[in-house]
Amino acid sequence: MISPLEEIEALGELAEAPPTDFETTKEISFYQLALRRLFRHRMAIIGGVCLLVVAAVSLIGPILLPSSWDQPDLTNRFGSPSWPHIMGTDDLGRDIFRRIMDGGRVSLSVGLLATVVVITVGVTMGTLAGYFGGLIDNLMMRFTDAILAVPSIFLLILLTSGFGHTAPVIILAIGFTLWTDTARIVRSVVLSVREKEFVEAARAVGSSTPTIIVKHVLINVLGPIMVAATLTVGIAIITESALSYLGLGIGPPVASWGSMLFSAQQFIWDAPFFALFPGTAIALTVLSINFLGDGLRDAFDPRSIER
Amino acid sequence: MYQYLVRRLLGAVPLLLLISVLLFTILQLQPIHAWDQLLYRPNITAADKARILAYYGFDKPAPIQYLTWLRNILHLDLGTSYFSHQPTLDLVRQRLPNTGILMLTAYALALVLAIPIGVISAVKQYSRFDNIVTMGAFFGFSIPNFWLGLMLIIIFAVIPYEHFGFKIFPTSGMYDTDLAGDPFNLAWHLVLPAVVLAVQFIAQYSRFIRSAMLDVLNHDFIRTARAKGLTEKRIVVRHAFRNALLPLISLMGIDIPRLFVGALITEQVFAWPGMGRLFWKAANDGDVQVLMGILIILAVLVVLGNLLADLAYGWADPRVQFKAAR
Numbered sequence: 001m002i003s004p005l006e007e008i009e010a011l012g013e014l015a016e017a018p019p020t021d022f023e024t025t026k027e028i029s030f031y032q033l034a035l036r037r038l039f040r041h042r043m044a045i046i047g048g049v050c051l052l053v054v055a056a057v058s059l060i061g062p063i064l065l066p067s068s069w070d071q072p073d074l075t076n077r078f079g080s081p082s083w084p085h086i087m088g089t090d091d092l093g094r095d096i097f098r099r100i101m102d103g104g105r106v107s108l109s110v111g112l113l114a115t116v117v118v119i120t121v122g123v124t125m126g127t128l129a130g131y132f133g134g135l136i137d138n139l140m141m142r143f144t145d146a147i148l149a150v151p152s153i154f155l156l157i158l159l160t161s162g163f164g165h166t167a168p169v170i171i172l173a174i175g176f177t178l179w180t181d182t183a184r185i186v187r188s189v190v191l192s193v194r195e196k197e198f199v200e201a202a203r204a205v206g207s208s209t210p211t212i213i214v215k216h217v218l219i220n221v222l223g224p225i226m227v228a229a230t231l232t233v234g235i236a237i238i239t240e241s242a243l244s245y246l247g248l249g250i251g252p253p254v255a256s257w258g259s260m261l262f263s264a265q266q267f268i269w270d271a272p273f274f275a276l277f278p279g280t281a282i283a284l285t286v287l288s289i290n291f292l293g294d295g296l297r298d299a300f301d302p303r304s305i306e307r
Numbered sequence: 308m309y310q311y312l313v314r315r316l317l318g319a320v321p322l323l324l325l326i327s328v329l330l331f332t333i334l335q336l337q338p339i340h341a342w343d344q345l346l347y348r349p350n351i352t353a354a355d356k357a358r359i360l361a362y363y364g365f366d367k368p369a370p371i372q373y374l375t376w377l378r379n380i381l382h383l384d385l386g387t388s389y390f391s392h393q394p395t396l397d398l399v400r401q402r403l404p405n406t407g408i409l410m411l412t413a414y415a416l417a418l419v420l421a422i423p424i425g426v427i428s429a430v431k432q433y434s435r436f437d438n439i440v441t442m443g444a445f446f447g448f449s450i451p452n453f454w455l456g457l458m459l460i461i462i463f464a465v466i467p468y469e470h471f472g473f474k475i476f477p478t479s480g481m482y483d484t485d486l487a488g489d490p491f492n493l494a495w496h497l498v499l500p501a502v503v504l505a506v507q508f509i510a511q512y513s514r515f516i517r518s519a520m521l522d523v524l525n526h527d528f529i530r531t532a533r534a535k536g537l538t539e540k541r542i543v544v545r546h547a548f549r550n551a552l553l554p555l556i557s558l559m560g561i562d563i564p565r566l567f568v569g570a571l572i573t574e575q576v577f578a579w580p581g582m583g584r585l586f587w588k589a590a591n592d593g594d595v596q597v598l599m600g601i602l603i604i605l606a607v608l609v610v611l612g613n614l615l616a617d618l619a620y621g622w623a624d625p626r627v628q629f630k631a632a633r
Contacts, residue, residue, distance in 0.1 A: 151605060
C-alpha cells in the first residue's frame with residue numbers, strides 16, 4: 001500500500017567505476033563499500049536487530065511455551081495482561097503472546113515469499129523491457145498501466161475471494177499486484193546501464209546476450225533491487241495483514257496479525273487491550289524493515305559516497 | 308491543447324479495454340463462481356439449473372459473455388446484483404458520494420498539514436523540528452491504518468465511555484439514526500475516519516514537499532532573489548514554494564488508486580457506507596456484476612484523474628506545451 005520507492009530510481013548511476021577507499025589504500029568493491037556504509041547507519045542497524053529479534057521470537061517462542069496455551073480455554077476468556085499471560089488472552093481464552101508468535105511466522109513468511117515472487121517477476125519483466133525495448137517494452141508498460149489503474153486492494157480482494165483464502169493464493173496474489181513498481185524501477189536502471197561503455201565493450205568482444213544481461217547489466221542493478229526487495233517485504237506484510245483484517249486472508253484457526261485485529265474489533269468494547277499487541281507487532285516489524293531499507297538506500301546512493 | 312486532450316482520451320480506450328479483459332479473465336479462471344451460490348438450493352431440478360444459467364447468460368462461451376457485457380457497458384448498463392436485484396449503477400450512485408466525502412476531507416486535511424510541515428522542515432533542514440518530522444514520517448508509513456483506526460476508537464470512544472459514560476467521537480456510520488442528513492453530525496462522524504485515512508498521506512507528502520523544496524532552494528534563481536535583497540520569507544513563499552508545488556500535482560494524479568485503497572480499509576474500520584464496503588460485500592457474495600461494475604468505474608476514475616493531473620500540470624507550468632503527436 002505504501003510505496004516509498006520513488007527515490008530508488010535515482011540509483012541508476014551505480015555503474016560508475018568502483019571507488020577507491022584511500023583510508024586503507026586497498027581497493028574494495030562498490031558492494032563492500034556499501035556494506036560498510038550500511039553498518040555505520042545507526043537506524044538501519046537498530047531496525048535490522050529488531051527484525052532479527054521478531055523473527056527469532058516467532059520461530060523459537062512457540063517451542064518454549066506450553067502448547068496448551070494455544071488451546072481454547074473458555075474459563076479464561078479476555079484475561080487482562082498479567083503473569084503468566086503477559087499480553088492477556090483472546091475471545092477463546094488462548095494466550096495472545098503465543099498467537100502473536102504464530103502470526104509472526106505466517107506474516108514474515110508470507111511477506112518474504114511474496115517478495116520473492118515480486119522480485120522474480122519484476123526483475124525479469126523490467127530487465128527484458130529495459131534491455132530489448134520495442135514491442136516487449138510497450139506491452140509491459142501497457143500491462144503495468146492496466147494493473148496500476150485498479151487500486152491494489154480491490155484487485156487482491158477479487159483474486160482471494162475467487163481463488164480461495166490459502167497461503168499460496170495470497171502469496172501469488174500479492175506478488176501479482178505488487179511487481180509493477182519493481183519492474184519499472186529495474187527497467188529505468190537497465191535503460192541507463194545498457195548504454196554504458198562496458199556493455200558495449202562486452203558486446204564488442206562477442207559476449208552472448210544472456211551473458212551481458214547477467215554479468216554486466218544485472219550485477220549493476222543489484223543495489224536498487226535489494227532496496228526495492230527490502231521495502232517490498234514491508235509493503236507485503238502490511239498488505240497481508242490488511243487482507244486478513246478484512247477477513248480475506250489466511251483463515252482461522254491459523255493465527256495472523258491481521259486476523260487477530262479482525263476479531264479484536266468485534267470485542268473492542270469488552271477487551272480493548274486485545275487490539276493493542278498484534279498491531280504493535282505489525283508496526284514494529286514494518287518500521288524496522290523501513291529503517292533497514294532506508295539505510296540500504298543511503299548505503300547504495302553514489303551521490304553520498306565519501307572519498 | 309484540444310488535440311492533446313482528444314489524443315489522451317482516445318488512448319484511454321484501449322487501456323480500459325485491456326483492464327476489462329484482464330479482470331474478466333481473472334473472473335473466468337476462478338474456481339469459485341457466482342452461479343455456485345445461485346444454484347445452491349435444496350430440491351433444485353436439472354431443468355431449473357439450466358434455466359437459471361441461461362437466464363444469466365452463463366451457458367454461453369466466455370468470449371460471448373464478455374462481448375455481451377461490453378455491449379451493455381456502452382449502453383451504461385453495468386449489470387444487476389444477483390442478490391439485491393438492484394442495478395450496479397444505482398448501487399454505486401448511492402455509495403460513491405459517501406466515499407467521495409471521506410476521501411476529499413482526508414486529502415484536504417493531508418495537504419493542509421503536509422505542505423507547511425514539508426516547507427518548514429526543508430527551510431530548517433536538520434533542525435530538531437526536521438528530525439522529529441522525519442521520525443514521524445517513518446511511523447506514518449509503517450503503522451497500518453486499520454490498527455491506527457482501532458487505537459483511535461479505543462482512545463476516543465472506549466476509554467471515555469468506560470470512565471465518563473460518553474464517546475468523544477462516534478465510531479461507526481455517517482450519521483446518528485435520528486439526525487440523518489445533518490451536516491454537523493456528518494462532520495462529527497468524519498473526524499476519526501478522515502484522520503486515519505490522512506495519516507499516511509501526511510507522512511508521504513511532507514517528505515515529498517521537503518525534498519522538492521530542498522531541490523528548488525538550490526537553484527540559481529533563488530540565489531538571484533537573495534542577491535536582490537528579498538526577505539527570506541518572500542523567497543520561500545513566492546519563489547521556492549510555488550515551484551516545489553509542481554511535482555506535487557503529478558503525485559496527486561498517481562496517488563488516486565492509493566486513496567481508494569485507504570478508503571476501503573477505513574470504511575471497513577468505521578462501518579462507513581461507501582464503495583469499499585459495497586465492493587467487500589460483493590466479493591464475499593460472489594456478486595460478479597457488481598464487482599466488475601465497481602472495478603471498471605474505479606479504473607475510469609483513475610484514468611481520468613491522471614489525465615486531469617497532467618492537464619493541471621500543464622496549466623500550472625508554462626514550460627509544458629501540449630504538442631499533438633504525429
